[in-house]
Amino acid sequence: MATDYKIMVQNVTKEYDLFKTQSEKLRAFFALNRKPVPHFWSLMGISLKVKPGETLGLIGVNGSGKSTLSNIISGIIPQTSGIVDVRGDTSIIAIGAGLRGNLTGLENIRLKALMQGLTNEEIDALMDDIVSFADIGDFLYQPVKSYSSGMKSRLGFSIAVHVNPDILIIDEALSVGDDTFYQKCVDKISEFKAEGKTIIFVSHSLKQVEMLCDRVAWIHYGNLKEIGDTDTIVSDYRQFVKWFKDLNKKEKKQFQLKMKEAQKEFDIDAFQASVVEKRQKANPSEQNVAAKVKKDFYGSVISEKMSFGSRLVTLLVLVLLFFTCWTNLSGHSLTEVVSNPSALVHPTSHVDRTGSLHK
Numbered sequence: 001m002a003t004d005y006k007i008m009v010q011n012v013t014k015e016y017d018l019f020k021t022q023s024e025k026l027r028a029f030f031a032l033n034r035k036p037v038p039h040f041w042s043l044m045g046i047s048l049k050v051k052p053g054e055t056l057g058l059i060g061v062n063g064s065g066k067s068t069l070s071n072i073i074s075g076i077i078p079q080t081s082g083i084v085d086v087r088g089d090t091s092i093i094a095i096g097a098g099l100r101g102n103l104t105g106l107e108n109i110r111l112k113a114l115m116q117g118l119t120n121e122e123i124d125a126l127m128d129d130i131v132s133f134a135d136i137g138d139f140l141y142q143p144v145k146s147y148s149s150g151m152k153s154r155l156g157f158s159i160a161v162h163v164n165p166d167i168l169i170i171d172e173a174l175s176v177g178d179d180t181f182y183q184k185c186v187d188k189i190s191e192f193k194a195e196g197k198t199i200i201f202v203s204h205s206l207k208q209v210e211m212l213c214d215r216v217a218w219i220h221y222g223n224l225k226e227i228g229d230t231d232t233i234v235s236d237y238r239q240f241v242k243w244f245k246d247l248n249k250k251e252k253k254q255f256q257l258k259m260k261e262a263q264k265e266f267d268i269d270a271f272q273a274s275v276v277e278k279r280q281k282a283n284p285s286e287q288n289v290a291a292k293v294k295k296d297f298y299g300s301v302i303s304e305k306m307s308f309g310s311r312l313v314t315l316l317v318l319v320l321l322f323f324t325c326w327t328n329l330s331g332h333s334l335t336e337v338v339s340n341p342s343a344l345v346h347p348t349s350h351v352d353r354t355g356s357l358h359k
């Protein structure tokens with residue numbers, strides 16, 4: 001069925017648990033934490049559509065959720081709730097996104113291209129073009145972890161544009177290169193636009209956004225503040241930036257704290273209830289709205305958290321594994337241990353100091 005969009009996100013949220021230590025994370029896994037772990041909602045219910053052939057800019061202050069949203073759209077991270085419908089192959093270009101630090105540039109080209117579904121023959125045919133566009137010389141044979149951010153960006157950009165994706169997501173890739181590379185990238189993006197490809201362009205450079213984007217979405221501390229034509233949204237955002245810059249230091253801090261606090265306190269259930277209410281109001285005759293909204297929220301989401309049942313099963317498997325190992329070490333048979341569990345603490349054999357085994 002033909003649709004009016006290439007990408008659709010609906011009521012998308014993203015929650016992060018703010019664990020301080022690894023042991024806190026492990027305890028939370030088994031629900032053993034006494035104190036509740038603080039949460040942070042990086043996205044609090046974003047809905048938008050990107051039309052086929054459109055270049056949509058994502059703007060917003062640092063930490064507003066632009067990369068979180070673009071990573072969810074490209075499938076790098078899962079959303080906590082909501083629908084993400086992407087119709088085509090995405091290729092994300094962020095500095096180093098999807099590049100493996102321990103592999104060389106050359107190995108990364110092959111890996112990323114294979115992951116995009118290209119065959120080894122197709123990759124061989126493209127290799128020279130990718131290498132020449134990236135133009136990173138002998139660094140191609142070095143592990144990517146030794147690259148500067150500019151080099152990572154060059155390699156990432158070159159791979160992404162050559163695997164010929166239908167949808168291109170460019171996250172801050174142009175801010176680190178030199179002028180020559182920047183111009184090459186802009187030319188390539190223009191070529192993509194002319195071919196009618198769909199692009200999401202994440203940038204702090206409003207000049208680049210004005211030059212490349214057909215429409216712009218302003219992401220503001222986890223919410224979609226505005227979406228519309230480039231001139232209007234960029235102008236509104238500039239006004240906000242000016243307003244913020246004119247605040248004194250204390251006011252700035254207070255404003256940021258207030259916004260972040262709202263992201264910690266966000267109540268997903270209340271949000272879900274508000275979506276149900278709105279939908280019911282818009283269409284009073286619709287049946288089972290609450291169930292339908294619940295399905296939209298969680299139906300397509302792979303939960304990152306384990307349910308109580310799964311946790312119980314994991315715990316049981318671990319206990320069983322431990323028990324089997326101990327039984328083995330004790331030298332008794334399983335039937336002996338089951339009928340007389342104290343046998344576990346009386347092994348049938350032991351090894352003395354010289355390493356000899358005594359029965």
Ligand SMILES: Nc1ncnc2c1ncn2[C@@H]1O[C@H](COP(=O)(O)OP(=O)(O)OP(=O)(O)O)[C@@H](O)[C@H]1O
Pocket residue numbers: 016017018040042060061062063064065066067068069
């Ligand atoms: N893995 C994580 N764990 C906890 N919080 C995270 C994690 N990843 C991102 N965040 C938080 O989510 C919020 C949004 O981050 P994101 O990187 O999406 O913002 P951004 O708009 O892309 O910022 P920037 O312009 O600085 O790149 C930030 O407050 C960030 O601290």
